[in-house]
Amino acid sequence: VQLVESGGGLVQPGGSLRLSCAASGFTFSRYTMNWYRQAPGKERELVAAITSAGGSTNYADSVKGRFLIFRDNAKNTVYLQMNSLKPEDTAVYYCNRFGYWGQGTQVTVSS
Numbered sequence: 001v002q003l004v005e006s007g008g009g010l011v012q013p014g015g016s017l018r019l020s021c022a023a024s025g026f027t028f029s030r031y032t033m034n035w036y037r038q039a040p041g042k043e044r045e046l047v048a049a050i051t052s053a054g055g056s057t058n059y060a061d062s063v064k065g066r067f068l069i070f071r072d073n074a075k076n077t078v079y080l081q082m083n084s085l086k087p088e089d090t091a092v093y094y095c096n097r098f099g100y101w102g103q104g105t106q107v108t109v110s111s
């Protein structure tokens with residue numbers, strides 16, 4: 001199983017970023033996929049989740065209305081569209097499938 005995140009970077013408050021997670025080594029369409037984040041000095045937290053066919057999503061209260069999780073099962077990829085970014089969104093963002101983690105991608109929101 002491999003999960004490879006991309007799309008992180010430095011963005012100003014109010015800006016947008018789209019993270020991608022390319023998955024391989026398993027039948028992607030059968031699994032719920034998750035995005036987590038970990039800020040310095042804080043515990044890793046669940047940001048968003050999407051079921052195998054994409055029919056159901058869940059979000060942390062802190063990102064509801066600003067972030068969107070979606071997936072393309074034909075491309076074995078899950079995405080996190082992040083809008084109206086705030087400094088408190090600064091963290092390393094991780095793609096997750098039950099039992100497996102990507103290497104993470106840094107998102108920094110700063111002026």
